[in-house]
Amino acid sequence: MNAPLAIERDGSVAVIMLDHPPVNALAHRLRTALLTAIERLDSDPTVQAIVLHGAGRNFIAGADISEFDQPAQPPLLNELLFRLESCNKPVVAALHGAALGGGAETALACHYRAATSDLKIGFPEVTLGLLPGAGGTVRLPRLVGWKASLELMTGGKPIDVDRATAIGLVDRRIDGDVRAGAVAWARELVAGGALPRRLRDLGAPEATAELFAEWRAAMPATAWRLPAPGRIVDALEASATRPFDQALDRARELFEECRRSSESRALRYLFFAERGSSLDRDAALRVESAGVIGAGTMGAGIAISLATAGLAVTLVDSKPESLAAGLARVASTIEGSARKGRMTVADAAAAVARVRGSGDLKELSAVDLVIEAAFENLAVKRGLFAELGELCKPQAVLATNTSTLDVDAIAAASGRAADVAGMHFFSPANIMRLVEIVRGRESSRATLATLRAVTKRIGKIGVTVGNCYGFVGNCMLYAYGREKELMLLEGSTPEAIDRALEEFGMAMGPNAVGDLAGLDIGYQARRQWNERPDDPRFYRVSDRLAELGRYGQKSGRGFYRYDGSDRKRQPDPEVLELIRAEAKALGVAQRKIADSEIVERCIYALANEGARILEEGIAASPADIDVIWCNGYGFPRHRGGPMFHADTIGLAIVIEAMRRYEGEQGPQYWTPTPLLASLAEREGTFAGWQAGRADGV
Ligand code: T1G
Numbered sequence: 001m002n003a004p005l006a007i008e009r010d011g012s013v014a015v016i017m018l019d020h021p022p023v024n025a026l027a028h029r030l031r032t033a034l035l036t037a038i039e040r041l042d043s044d045p046t047v048q049a050i051v052l053h054g055a056g057r058n059f060i061a062g063a064d065i066s067e068f069d070q071p072a073q074p075p076l077l078n079e080l081l082f083r084l085e086s087c088n089k090p091v092v093a094a095l096h097g098a099a100l101g102g103g104a105e106t107a108l109a110c111h112y113r114a115a116t117s118d119l120k121i122g123f124p125e126v127t128l129g130l131l132p133g134a135g136g137t138v139r140l141p142r143l144v145g146w147k148a149s150l151e152l153m154t155g156g157k158p159i160d161v162d163r164a165t166a167i168g169l170v171d172r173r174i175d176g177d178v179r180a181g182a183v184a185w186a187r188e189l190v191a192g193g194a195l196p197r198r199l200r201d202l203g204a205p206e207a208t209a210e211l212f213a214e215w216r217a218a219m220p221a222t223a224w225r226l227p228a229p230g231r232i233v234d235a236l237e238a239s240a241t242r243p244f245d246q247a248l249d250r251a252r253e254l255f256e257e258c259r260r261s262s263e264s265r266a267l268r269y270l271f272f273a274e275r276g277s278s279l280d281r282d283a284a285l286r287v288e289s290a291g292v293i294g295a296g297t298m299g300a301g302i303a304i305s306l307a308t309a310g311l312a313v314t315l316v317d318s319k320p321e322s323l324a325a326g327l328a329r330v331a332s333t334i335e336g337s338a339r340k341g342r343m344t345v346a347d348a349a350a351a352v353a354r355v356r357g358s359g360d361l362k363e364l365s366a367v368d369l370v371i372e373a374a375f376e377n378l379a380v381k382r383g384l385f386a387e388l389g390e391l392c393k394p395q396a397v398l399a400t401n402t403s404t405l406d407v408d409a410i411a412a413a414s415g416r417a418a419d420v421a422g423m424h425f426f427s428p429a430n431i432m433r434l435v436e437i438v439r440g441r442e443s444s445r446a447t448l449a450t451l452r453a454v455t456k457r458i459g460k461i462g463v464t465v466g467n468c469y470g471f472v473g474n475c476m477l478y479a480y481g482r483e484k485e486l487m488l489l490e491g492s493t494p495e496a497i498d499r500a501l502e503e504f505g506m507a508m509g510p511n512a513v514g515d516l517a518g519l520d521i522g523y524q525a526r527r528q529w530n531e532r533p534d535d536p537r538f539y540r541v542s543d544r545l546a547e548l549g550r551y552g553q554k555s556g557r558g559f560y561r562y563d564g565s566d567r568k569r570q571p572d573p574e575v576l577e578l579i580r581a582e583a584k585a586l587g588v589a590q591r592k593i594a595d596s597e598i599v600e601r602c603i604y605a606l607a608n609e610g611a612r613i614l615e616e617g618i619a620a621s622p623a624d625i626d627v628i629w630c631n632g633y634g635f636p637r638h639r640g641g642p643m644f645h646a647d648t649i650g651l652a653i654v655i656e657a658m659r660r661y662e663g664e665q666g667p668q669y670w671t672p673t674p675l676l677a678s679l680a681e682r683e684g685t686f687a688g689w690q691a692g693r694a695d696g697v
Contacts (some may be wrong), residue, residue: 004030012048023061025039028073049186053094062101077134081109094182108139111197113168116178122158129264133255136233139199207240227261266640273623284451291364295326301429307354309458373401382413388416399423407440407467417442434632437464442601466618479609483601489583491590494559500595506637511559515552607646612672622686641685651680
C-alpha cells in the first residue's frame with residue numbers, strides 16, 4: 001500500500017502532498033503520517049513555509065466516515081489540527097475539488113488558504129447526522145462570522161471559490177496550478193515576514209443574545225426530527241460564550257451525542273449503501289452519445305439529465321408536435337436551472353445545444369446508448385426494439401424505461417437481448433436521483449456495467465434489480481398502498497393516513513402521492529397486473545375514484561380537492577362518503593384506527609415484502625432496497641430505509657406486530673416471509689444476514 005502522503009521540497013518551501021485515494025479521507029493512517037510530517041517540517045530549519053495539497057481530484061473529503069462506528073484511534077483529528085495550527089512557520093492550504101467536513105476544518109487550521117475554481121468547500125456533516133467535531137464550530141465563526149457559520153453548518157451545502165472568497169473563508173483564488181500558485185504565495189509571505197495566523201488566537205466575534213434563539217426559531221420543524229441541526233446551533237453558541245478550548249470540548253460532547261444516535265447511524269449507512277457495489281468500470285462501454293425515444297415528460301427529463309452531464313442526445317418522436325413540445329421542455333428546464341444558479345448560463349446553453357430532435361429512428365444508428373421512453377404498451381415497445389435491434393450499431397446498449405412491463409419480453413424482440421436491460425427512471429426524471437437498472441435474463445455484464453456507469457455520470461444512483469412485476473420499488477409499493485387502502489375502508493381517512501406517515505417521516509403521504517402521480521396511472525397499471533390479489537377490497541377506493549374521473553391534481557379532484565389558487569390539498573367530504581359507501585357494500589366494519597397502527601401496517605408490510613424480494617433474488621441486498629425507498633419513494637433518510645428501520649426496531653418486535661395483524665386481518669397479507677420469520681426467531685437482522693452472505697457463510 002503506497003504511503004498516504006509525500007513531502008516535496010521546492011527550495012525553502014515544503015509541500016505535503018496528501019495521497020490517500022480515493023478522496024484523501026482523513027483515515028487513521030493518513031492522520032498518523034500527517035502528524036509525523038508536520039513535526040518533521042516544523043523542526044527543520046531549512047523549511048521556511050509549508051504548503052498542504054491533495055493529490056487527485058480533491059483536497060480532503062473529510063474524516064473517514066467508516067471509522068465512526070469504531071473506537072477513535074489517536075491522533076484524533078482535533079489533536080492533529082491543533083499541532084498543524086501551532087506550526088511556527090506559515091502553512092498555506094492549496095485547495096481544489098472537495099474540501100469538506102474535516103477537510104474544511106483542516107483548511108481552517110492552516111494559516112492561509114488559496115483555492116482553484118473547482119473548489120467545493122463546506123460542512124456536510126449535518127447530512128450524516130453529525131456536526132463538525134474537529135474545531136470547525138470554533139474556528140469558522142472567527143473567520144466568517146456567525147450567520148455564515150450557521151448557514152454553512154446547519155445547511156450542509158458546499159460553496160464555490162467565489163462565495164468562499166467573498167466571505168473570507170478563502171484568501172486567494174488561483175486559476176490554473178494551485179500547487180505552484182500556493183508555493184509562490186508562500187515565498188511571498190516569507191519574504192514579507194508574514195507570521196502564522198492562528199484562528200484560535202482570535203476572539204470570537206460579538207454575538208447578540210437573541211442570535212441563536214432566533215436561528216433556532218427559524219429552523220423548519222423537520223430539522224428538529226434530527227439530532228444534528230439543533231446541536232450545531234448549540235456548539236456554535238458555545239463558541240460565542242466560552243473560551244476556545246472549552247468551546248471545542250463542548251463541540252466534541254455534542255458530536256458524540258450525534259454520532260451515537262440511530263439517525264446518524266442510518267444516514268452513514270445510506271452514504272455507503274448509495275455508493276453500493278463496485279461500478280464494474282472495466283466492463284462498461286464508452287458512452288458519449290445517446291438516443292431517447294419518446295419526447296413526453298419522461299423522455300424529456302431523461303434527455304435533460306444526459307445532456308446536462310455532457311452527452312450528445314438525439315430525442316426522437318414520431319409526432320412533430322410532441323417532439324417540438326419535448327424540445328421546448330428540455331430548453332426551458334435547463335435554462336431555468338441557470339436562472340436558479342444551479343449551473344452557469346454558458347453551461348446551460350451548451351447543454352441545450354447538445355440535444356437535437358428527429359422524427360426518424362434511423363438517426364439512432366450510430367449512438368452508443370438508446371433509452372426508450374415510449375408509450376407503456378408491450379406491443380409498442382416490442383416493435384421499437386425490433387427496429388432498434390436492426391438499425392443500432394453492434395456495440396450500442398439498448399435500455400427501456402418501462403416501469404411495469406416484462407424486460408425479457410421487450411429484449412427478445414430486439415434479437416440481441418444481451419444488449420438490452422431496463423433503465424427505470426423515476427418522475428421527474430431530471431430531478432429524481434434513483435434509477436432501477438433491470439437485469440434481463442440475457443443482459444450482458446457489459447450492458448449492466450454501462451448503464452451503472454452512465455447512471456453515475458448523470459449524477460444519479462443506479463441500483464441493479466431483477467425483472468419481476470414492479471421490479472423492487474413498485475412491487476413493494478403495492479404492499480404499502482394495500483394497507484392504506486384497507487385502512488380507508490376500515491374507518492380511517494386520507495388525511496389521517498397521510499398525516500401519520502408524514503409524521504413518521506415519509507416525504508408525502510400515499511394518498512397525496514396518488515393524487516400527484518395520477519390515480520388513472522395506477523388504475524391502468526393494476527388492470528395489466530395478472531397477479532393482482534383476488535380481493536375486492538384491494539385498491540377499491542383508488543379504483544372507484546379513477547372510474548369517477550377523479551385523477552388527483554391533474555383533474556382538480558382525487559383523494560383531495562385542489563380548488564385553491566395555491567393548489568393545496570383540501571379534505572373532500574364527498575370522498576369520505578364514497579369510502580363509507582364502498583365499505584358498507586363490502587361489509588367492512590368501521591373503527592377508529594390509531595396513528596401507530598397506520599405506521600406499523602404500512603411500514604412493516606414494506607419490510608415483509610422486502611424480505612420476500614430478497615429471498616427471490618430480485619434485490620441483491622437489504623441495502624439496495626433501502627436505497628431504492630429513500631431515493632425513489634421519500635422514505636425518511638434518518639431511518640435508513642424500510643429494512644434498516646426494521647432492524648433498528650428489532651425483527652422480533654416487527655414479527656409480533658405482524659402476528660397481531662395476521663390474527664385481525666387474516667393470513668393473506670400478514671404471514672411473515674420465511675426469511676423474516678427465521679431472522680426474528682434467532683434475533684438476527686437483515687444486515688447480519690447480508691454480511692453472512694457476503695462472507696459466504
Ligand atoms: N469517508 C470514507 N469514504 C469516503 C468519503 C469519506 N468521507 N467520501 C467518499 N468516500 C468514498 C466513497 O464511499 C466511494 O468509495 C469513494 O470515496 C468515491 O466517493 C471530522 C465529522 C468527496 C464529493 O460528508 O461528498 O469530516 O464506492 O462516489 O462522486 O468534523 O465522496 O469507491 O469504494 O462519492 O467523486 C464529511 C463525503 C465527513 C464528504 C466525491 N465529509 N463525500 O464525490 O465520489 S464527516 C463528507 C462526498 C467529517 C469532521 C466531520 C463525495 C465527494 P467506493 P464518491 P465522487
